[in-house]
Amino acid sequence: MLSRLPKYIEPLQLADKRGELKGHIPVSDLDRLSGLLAADTGEVTVELYFSREARLPRIEGELNTVLHLQCQNCLLPVIWPVKHRVKLGIVKTIEQANRLPEDIEPLLLEGDTVHLKDIIEDELLLTLPAYPKHQHDCLALLADISHTDAPIQSKPSQKTNPFSILANLKNTGDLNGSSKK
Structure with missing residues (x-):
């Protein structure tokens, strides 16, 4: 397997030659993706036919x-x-994209070459969950940890009523600075 992938590719020419690309790309090279990650370590293994x-x-x-x-x-x-399966149809117009079978996503070409990193990054961005979270109940684990570390309170704290000031004003009859006599 190649360790480096080409920066730019000509997808139509590769399709005519039945080409294939195999290699690795560091996750840190995928700028849009790495901004959404907790850590941009590791690499992406790429196999494209x-x-x-x-x-x-x-x-x-x-x-x-x-x-x-x-x-x-x-x-x-x-x-x-x-582990994402890639199925792209190379098109040059929106009409061609609309005629693609449902199981094939369009890759709209504006010229002859395309940045390979952009294709890989777009495909990976589509795999991200909207709200990533652990499979286990991580909030319950955090609550257990915080209860064991928290000091024990002997009596609950009293909350003050934010409207108590209004009650005092009502009792004095001095609303809006005027008093009626």
Whole structure:
């Protein structure tokens, strides 16, 4: 397997030649993705195969990595393994994209070359959960830890009523600075 992947690719040319790309890319190189992670360590294993089915140029393959997300319950890191299947149809217009089969996502080309990192990053961004959280009940674990460390209170603290000032004003009859006699 290659250790480095090309920076730019020509997907249509690779599809005509039935090309394949295999290699690794560091997670830290994926700028948009690394900004959403708790830690940008590790690398993405990339296997992409280019072909033409009928007249449709395609990219199929797999992306494998382990991402470190931040739990939205306890704010601690969550290990998120990713094994994502890539199925892209290479198109140049929106009309072509609309005619793709439902199981194929469009890759809209604006020129002949495309930044490979952008394809990989887009696919990984689609795999992220909206609200990452641990599989176990992490809030219960944090509550148990905080109860064992917290000092024991002998009596509950009394809360003050924020409207008690209004009650005093009502009793004196001096609302808005005027008194009626």
